[in-house]
Amino acid sequence: xxxxxxxxxxxCSHCKSTKKFLNDCTVQYDFVDVDLLQGEERSAILEEIxxxxxxxxxxxxxxxxxxxxxxxxxxxxxxxxx
Amino acid sequence: xxxxALYEMLKKVQEPKGYYFSNDRERVMELLEALCLNKERYxxxxxxxxxxxxxxxxxxxxxxxxxxxxxxxxxxxxxYCNLYVSKxxxxxxxxxDYIPERRPASRMIF
Numbered sequence: 001x002x003x004x005x006x007x008x009x010x011x012c013s014h015c016k017s018t019k020k021f022l023n024d025c026t027v028q029y030d031f032v033d034v035d036l037l038q039g040e041e042r043s044a045i046l047e048e049i050x051x052x053x054x055x056x057x058x059x060x061x062x063x064x065x066x067x068x069x070x071x072x073x074x075x076x077x078x079x080x081x082x
Numbered sequence: 083x084x085x086x087a088l089y090e091m092l093k094k095v096q097e098p099k100g101y102y103f104s105n106d107r108e109r110v111m112e113l114l115e116a117l118c119l120n121k122e123r124y125x126x127x128x129x130x131x132x133x134x135x136x137x138x139x140x141x142x143x144x145x146x147x148x149x150x151x152x153x154x155x156x157x158x159x160x161x162y163c164n165l166y167v168s169k170x171x172x173x174x175x176x177x178x179d180y181i182p183e184r185r186p187a188s189r190m191i192f
Contacts, residue, residue, distance in 0.1 A: 011116035011130035013109055013163050014180070034133055046192055056190055057183040058133065070180045 001080065002064030004029035007049045010036055014071040015059040021073060025082060034058070085114035101147070101155065101166040113165045117146055131163040132185065133192060140191040150184040 004022065008015035010033040022029050034045055046056060052067045053060040061068040063079040076082075089111070093103060103110045116130035128134035129144040143149045151161040159171035162181050170176045 009131065009133060011119060013113055013116075013131060013165075015131075016112070042192070055183055055187050056133065056192075057185075058131065070182070072180055 001027070002066075003062075004080075005062045006031035007045070007052075007058060007060040007062075008033050009058045012058050017071045018059045018061060018076070021071070021076060025080070027080060085111055085118055088114050088118065096147070096166065100168065101151070102169055102172055104160070104164050104167045105172045106164070110165060113163055129163065132183075133190070135192050137191075143185065143189055148185075154181055154184060 004027060006015070006018060006022075006029055008019070008031050015033075019029075019031065032045060034042060034049070037045060049056050049060055052062060053069050055069070057069055059069075059071065061076065063076070066079045068075045068079060089103070092114075096102070113130055117127040120126070120128045120130060120134065124134055124136050124138075124141070126138055126141070127146045128141050129146055129148050132144050132148075134141045134144065138145075147166060148161070151166055154161050155166060155168050158179065158181050159176035160167040160178070160181055162183065162185075164178075164181070168176070171178070
């Protein structure tokens with residue numbers, strides 16, 4: 001399965017829904033809660049997110065080559081081949 | 083302020099204006115707790131679903147209720163976070179699609 005990475009916020013309801021969905025599907029993923037980062041670490045991650053999603057909104061989910069912005073169950077399933 | 087107290091206070095003020103809390107109570111309480119947390123972090127209740135800069139002047143449009151709520155509830159029946167919704171949304175008369183981010187990228191100054 002393609003690697004899954006989530007750029008998220010610790011407080012965001014859509015980010016929580018996305019993580020819960022992937023947990024329920026027993027899909028492994030990496031995530032970074034950007035609101036918990038500060039200074040240069042935050043700036044560096046924001047630059048990385050902008051490459052995938054210029055709007056820098058959350059969650060931004062990367063599945064292999066695919067970028068899914070927001071909590072979209074149908075798109076997640078398709079990208080994961082579920 | 084605790085989330086429960088915030089719930090009661092905001093409900094009284096917002097419902098007469100046509101903005102209802104989503105009937106997904108668990109989600110609403112999580113969002114209200116996040117608003118309380120952001121108040122502690124930043125000194126104001128920045129939207130929990132957006133990245134706040136921590137500088138009030140850059141975040142003014144996303145202090146809850148954000149300036150985008152009016153248009154989002156009118157168009158989609160819900161605010162960006164699914165915290166405030168219309169009666170029709172709660173009654174299931176509107177499909178619960180993901181609300182696209184209306185905030186322009188130019189306003190996002192981190």
